Amino acid sequence: MTTAPATESTTQEVRDAGHVDVLIVGAGVSGIGAAHHLREQFPDRTFVLLDGQETRGGTWWTHRYPGVRSDSDLFTYGYRFKPWRGPSIAEGKEILAYLDEVIEEDGLEPHIRYRHRVTAASWSSDEGRWTVEVDRGDTGERLRFTTGFLWMCQGYYNHAEPYRPRWEGMERFRGPVIHPQDWPEDLDYEGKRVVVIGSGSTASTLIPAIAQKAAHVTMLQRSPSYYFAPPVVHELAVQLRELDIPEEWTHEILRRQYMQQYHWLARTSLEAPDEVHAFLMESIRPLLPEGFDVEKHFTPRYRPWQQRIAIVPDGDFFAALREGKASIVTDTIEEFTETGIRVSSGEEIEADIVVTATGFNLSAFGDVAFTVDGEQVDFPERLTWRGVMISGVPNMAYMFGYFRHSWTLRVDLVADLVCRLLERMQDRGATVVVPTLRPEDADMAIRPWSDPENFNSGYVMRSQHVLFKQGDREPWTHMLEHEEEQEVLPKADLDDGSLVYR
Incomplete structure (x- = not known):
């Protein structure tokens, strides 16, 4: 350029x-x-x-x-x-x-x-x-x-200007099409059917946040991402704070602990990607609804760390799936209709609001x-x-x-x-x-x-x-x-x- x-x-x-x-x-x-x-x-x-x-x-x-x-x-x-x-x-x-x-x-x-x-x-x-x-x-x-x-x-x-792909028939859709980067402060999604297009960190963050009020939220993904569900509060942080040590010490100890984890993950993802893949899959499997198709909805086409791993603290995204407040469709978009999105399988996903969590x-x-x-x-x-x-x-x-x-x-x-x-x-x-x-x-x-x-x-x-x-x-x-x-x-x-x- x-x-x-x-x-x-x-x-x-x-x-x-x-x-x-x-x-x-x-x-x-x-x-x-x-x-x-x-x-x-x-x-x-x-x-x-x-x-x-x-x-x-x-x-x-x-x-x-x-x-x-x-x-x-x-x-x-x-x-x-x-x-x-x-x-x-x-x-x-x-x-x-x-x-x-x-x-x-x-x-x-x-x-x-x-x-x-x-x-x-x-x-x-x-x-x-x-x-x-x-x-x-x-x-x-x-x-x-x-x-x-x-x-x-x-x-x-x-x-x-966020990244906004164009799909066939978008102008026919009767509801709003929103990018998270331009989220309207007055958007009312209570009791509405929401489709979130995308599978990365934004989608997995947004979905549990709106699922409590929305009628239902569907994550529509072309291909899956990797996820990891750590606790919001690290167990080591709890132990250190119980000891009443200076916050500066807690900060430095946890900083080094997390860096060590990142280093292991980056190194092992390159040297033994199958091992990291298995670790990530097994870590989320118990958090999913019984019988959930992990191969279809959670197995990416790339090796771990070729793209960023989406963090799901305390597994809140998976909780929304288990409770039936959210679901996943893995398919490509054929066209928008007046009342939703038709995917390549022929299924039409009904929606009042579409969110394009498609990146930047x-x-x-x-x-x-x-x-x-x-x-x-x-x-x-x-x-x-x-x-x-x-x-x-x-x-x-x-x-x-x-x-x-x-x-x-x-x-x-x-x-x-x-x-x-x-x-x-x-x-x-x-x-x-x-x-x-x-x-x-x-x-x-x-x-x-x-x-x-x-x-x-x-x-x-x-x-x-x-x-x-x-x-x-x-x-x-x-x-x-x-x-x-x-x-x-x-x-x-x-x-x-x-x-x-x-």
Whole structure:
């Protein structure tokens, strides 16, 4: 995808909004974490966070459908510097409250600008800085910030446009068709028949939340996903809290316990996928209704961890199935009718409301238009540097978490690396750093952003063409497992020739 400056930026007056040492784009989990580490390690540097939404939280503000919750444990999804004191699996509002505490404790609020949507970023080598153009949603103004270092922490999907497939006859359906990303606050589903299209974390979270009031909820899936049903409160957490030890100790012990589990799961899924498959199947079988067809409805076409495993805390989704409040249809959609959906078998599933839990669209750096010295940046032609910077793009880092592990585990690691890089620049008296291929990288094989054999979720495969690439050797690779990266990133050589300072 070639990014080009937005047309309106040249026709509207742009007001200067000032200069900062570091400009962070995004005030969600990534941006708030980046700001904490930056302030802690460089207290004298000026910074600002820009976010296009009404308030903080990123995905936790966008997604407000019934039951929205984490699909990772909060002891690893929470920051390493901020102990998590609640249950292992938390609702969206609890996560927002946690982020609010970080903002307050770090004094970040004066540095955050909400309703500030970044549209363009231009690097000038002559000036040695970025010029960032912003649409201010609450006033309609266009603003111009300048910065010495740009840190993209905007997340990885389009908040405004979720993925909405089109099916034959959708316009005939008499009821509402809703995407969870755009959940109406006033939607009345009490006593209604609801069909949820999809089988991932969103569907398995939403269904038990609405099944208590709805007449019936049907999950309509083209193919099954893997599920795991851990307790909301870890047994070890109960034992530790009975000992009345400091919360910081409990946080660290449980954090390490969960990391060990993730590492085992990732490692074994690759080395012995049949063993993990059997473990997952046997763990959910006792939670399903008697005689339930596990082979048809719960056996995915891919190996464990090629796509994310959906977490079902305390098995609430399976409880809805056992109680008859929810059911599963595994089939493909033939067409929508006036009163529901007809699938390929000929069955018509009656519905008053259809929810398309069909995922989202990945976004390359928030679809911001990037230029370097007047040249448009074509990201699919660029390579990642350790999943942190982009080849040929000066003074720009980005934050991208893990797919298989908790996203935030990588936020802390990347923040450490970026701060170490800023310190290295300071020590060398450099104001510019550019990831640059070395002579020994000339014969390097270029690989896609995500290898389908490694991770092949639909939203990833749909978006390969707009995303940057990776190489076949360090430091031009990414998507390492946390077990490996927690050793690699802290030791990353910042003087191996792949970073050019000036």
